[in-house]
Structures are given as structure tokens and as C-alpha cells.
Amino acid sequence: MNNPTTSQARPTLSEELRHLLAMLLAHDTTSRESNLALIESIRDYLDQLGIPSELIFNPERTKANLYARLGPAGDGGVMLSGHTDVVPVDGQSWSYPPFQLTEDEGRCYGRGSADMKGFIACVLEAVPRFQQSALTMPLHLAFSYDEEVGCLGVPGLIDHIQSSPDHPAMCIIGEPTSMQPVYGHKGKVGMRCKVKGHACHSAYAPEGVNAIEYAARLIGKLTDLAEPLKQQQDRRFDPPYSTLQTGKIQGGVALNIVPEACQFDFEMRYLPDTDVNATLDKLKDFAASTLQPAMQTVHPDAGIHFEMLASYPPLLTDPQSRFAQWLSEWSGSHDFTTVAFGTEGGLFDQAGVATLVCGPGSMDQGHKPDEFVTIGQLGRCCDMLENLRNWMVSH
Ligand SMILES: [Zn+2]
Structure with a gap:
């Protein structure tokens, strides 16, 4: 031309x-x-x-x-x-x-x-x-x-x-x-996490499994997992590192009921050479090996479930x-x-x-x-x- x-x-x-x-x-x-x-x-x-x-x-x-x-x-x-x-x-x-x-x-x-x-x-x-x-x-x-x-x-x-x-x-x-x-x-993965607890009168809170509090611990873990991602930088992108954030949450019915359900949506926007599953697996491991056993000692039906909402590379x-x-x-x-x-x-x-x-x-x-x-x-x-x-x- x-x-x-x-x-x-x-x-x-x-x-x-x-x-x-x-x-x-x-x-x-x-x-x-x-x-x-x-x-x-x-x-x-x-x-x-x-x-x-x-x-x-x-x-x-x-x-x-x-x-x-x-x-x-x-x-x-x-x-x-x-x-x-x-x-x-x-x-x-x-x-x-x-x-x-x-x-x-x-x-x-x-x-x-x-x-x-x-x-x-x-x-x-x-x-x-x-x-x-x-x-x-x-x-x-x-x-x-x-x-x-x-x-x-x-x-x-x-x-x-x-x-x-x-x-x-x-x-x-x-x-x-x-x-x-x-x-x-960057690539993106959007995920939903559903926390199933066990409801009871809040006066007997230890007999229930508080879904909101377990969700909060997972969200805290997400915040922790975002920190090391900042070390791996690629200046071609803005911001120059992969990010994790929670964008939506719902849970609970009334203050005097230990909440049975809580769900939150989070996303990871990641650099091309980042292994997105390595980070997501750490969160899932924390859920499966630390939180879920504690939840199930109170009630066997309690648990944590993840589903993918959308993703693109x-x-x-x-x-x-x-x-x-x-x-x-x-x-x-x-x-x-x-x-x-x-x-x-x-x-x-x-x-x-x-x-x-x-x-x-x-x-x-x-x-x-x-x-x-x-x-x-x-x-x-x-x-x-x-x-x-x-x-x-x-x-
Ligand atoms: Zn468009």
C-alpha cells in the first residue's frame, strides 16, 4: 500500500x-x-x-x-x-x-x-x-x-x-x-460464592452457622490474596498488576436470626502471564480445608460453593x-x-x-x-x- x-x-x-x-x-x-x-x-x-x-x-x-x-x-x-x-x-x-x-x-x-x-x-x-x-x-x-x-x-x-x-x-x-x-x-474471571450456614435464634448463636461471618472471612482472604499479585508487574497495563475485588454481596434476613445464606460475587482481572487458577485455588482450599470443616462440626449441611459467572482470556x-x-x-x-x-x-x-x-x-x-x-x-x-x-x- x-x-x-x-x-x-x-x-x-x-x-x-x-x-x-x-x-x-x-x-x-x-x-x-x-x-x-x-x-x-x-x-x-x-x-x-x-x-x-x-x-x-x-x-x-x-x-x-x-x-x-x-x-x-x-x-x-x-x-x-x-x-x-x-x-x-x-x-x-x-x-x-x-x-x-x-x-x-x-x-x-x-x-x-x-x-x-x-x-x-x-x-x-x-x-x-x-x-x-x-x-x-x-x-x-x-x-x-x-x-x-x-x-x-x-x-x-x-x-x-x-x-x-x-x-x-x-x-x-x-x-x-x-x-x-x-x-x-487483561483477562477476567467473575465468580459467585454461595455460603450455606444454619439458621437459629440469635440468642443461641453458637448453635447456628453464620453464613455472613464465613463469607466475610472468605472476602478477607481475597483481600490477602490480592496483595502478592501487586509484586508481579507489567507496565504495559494499567494498573500494572492483577487485581481481585468483591463487587456484590447479599445475606441475612433479620438481626435476631443467625443468617443461613450469604452469597457474594468477586472478580479477578489478570495479566497475560498470570496463572489465575493458582490464586482461585488458594481461596477454594481455604474454604474447603479451613472453613468448611468448622462449619460442619456445627451442622453437617453447611458448606461453601463456588460457581463461575463469566470469563474471558x-x-x-x-x-x-x-x-x-x-x-x-x-x-x-x-x-x-x-x-x-x-x-x-x-x-x-x-x-x-x-x-x-x-x-x-x-x-x-x-x-x-x-x-x-x-x-x-x-x-x-x-x-x-x-x-x-x-x-x-x-x-
Ligand atoms: Zn463493547
Whole structure:
């Protein structure tokens, strides 16, 4: 590629991009809702262009991933990927209607405009030009569901891609990075701990098993386990070490009843070279070998149970790799960085697809009321896709 299009703000949205973004924003795809209407709109759009899509449903068939490819058959090529679900607007005060496109002063407002329907709109808008080009390699499109609730939808999509005869070599996930190329983020494990005690009148507290107090000892252990994690630092991440924190707790009925049940949710966000299970096993060992025997001497049914809520692996792609250098050229930004939020990238990477993150808008606006993406950022994303298209013709 000799002449990458330079990043320049586009003052207005093209009609087609406006139409596509408005269509995507008009579907309320909050993760608890079905995304099928949106997925069917994308499928119909591709269908009109003569591009077949494959839908990969959840077991209840209420949600689906969409996978499509164009260009020549065979291994390799580039995958453009994004999630179709958005976070709730509950309890947020919006000055614009969240589920429709509102343009105001160079900004496009709406839930998901930054995270990450703006990117998907740019991709769809570019599809006809990719289709009309003599691509030397395939272009893959992969749109998932339930990313915002723990990357729950994308494994089915990855299984589908892996069982297909042709595999993409590279993947760009268009999460909002202000069009800065991103090579890494931490992994995350979210866990729930259920403590089952034994209730009795609080006047006879020693005859009961106090679930809240045992939960408190486990949470104290978590705080202790977080300390040594601070010693293992990697300055590429912020904060530069793995963290553990408890985010939610519930338990107890009344002050004069020894609580029978308490549960709390905690998470560990860990560096790429950290053994997350080593830390979790220490907590489980403490529960099983120290707390549980003491609980069961009072009542045999008492116990501690852990369940995993969600997890995604870390992402760490070599910023010196050829793919990373190409993405720098396509995006017009050589400032490679990491991000604090997670993506589906670690899962694609585990599946053998080299993955980087780069997309329009900023997570400063994501998940917040009056979420927006600027027309300038959408323009830069369109420029990146145009540079990618040129590269896929000439490479
Ligand atoms: Zn996102």
C-alpha cells in the first residue's frame, strides 16, 4: 500500500452510513433482549448484495451470531468482528432517545453508537466496495451476541469458524479505541460464592452457622490474596498488576436470626502471564480445608460453593508483528497501546486468529448516558476500512 488514506474528519455522514447506523441503533439489543431483529436486518442487507450469511443461534434460538464471508475461498484473510448487544440504559438520565440515531454538532448519539454499532455500520457500509474489488484473500464478517454479559455468545461463533474449512488469519475487533490500535488487555474471571450456614435464634448463636461471618472471612482472604499479585508487574497495563475485588454481596434476613445464606460475587482481572487458577485455588482450599470443616462440626449441611459467572482470556498480540504494523498503516496511528476493558479478542486469539482491537469512538462514552460517536471517528474508521480494502486487493 503506497498511499494510505490519511485520517481526516468527515464533516457529514454519508446517506448510506447514516441509514445503517440508524437501523442498528433502532434495535434495542440490550443483552437481556433478543438480538434477532437486528441480526435479520444485517442478514437482509447482505442478502440484497448477494452475500449469504450463516446464523449461529443460542440453544433457545432467541439470539444469534452472524458470520459471512466474501472474496476468494481458502484459508487466510481478515475478519472484522463486533458484538451486537449493548449495556442497559436503566437508571441513566438521557437527553437523547437512546434507541434511535440523533445527530447533533458532529456527534451521533444512541446506545451502542460507540460500543460498538458505529463500527458495525462502517463495516456494512464498506461491504459493497469490498465486494466489487478483486480481493486476493477472503474478508470475514463476525458479529456476536452477549459480549457485554461475559463473552457468552462468541464461543459458538468461534466453533463455527473452526469447523469451517477456511480460517481467517487476522481479526480486527472494532471496540471503541478512538481508532488507536490496541494489542492487549487483561483477562477476567467473575465468580459467585454461595455460603450455606444454619439458621437459629440469635440468642443461641453458637448453635447456628453464620453464613455472613464465613463469607466475610472468605472476602478477607481475597483481600490477602490480592496483595502478592501487586509484586508481579507489567507496565504495559494499567494498573500494572492483577487485581481481585468483591463487587456484590447479599445475606441475612433479620438481626435476631443467625443468617443461613450469604452469597457474594468477586472478580479477578489478570495479566497475560498470570496463572489465575493458582490464586482461585488458594481461596477454594481455604474454604474447603479451613472453613468448611468448622462449619460442619456445627451442622453437617453447611458448606461453601463456588460457581463461575463469566470469563474471558487476556489478549496480548505482538505489537511488532507484521499484522500490527499493517494495522498501524491502515488506521493511520502508530501509537499501539493496551486497554483496561476486555474484548472477545483473547478467545479469537486462543482459536488461532491473530487479533488486534481498533474502532471508532471512546470507551469514555461507552456504557454511559448520552453515548455518542463523532462523525470524525466514523470517518477515520471508514478510512481504515478503505486502506484495508486497498491492501487486500494489492497484497
Ligand atoms: Zn463493547
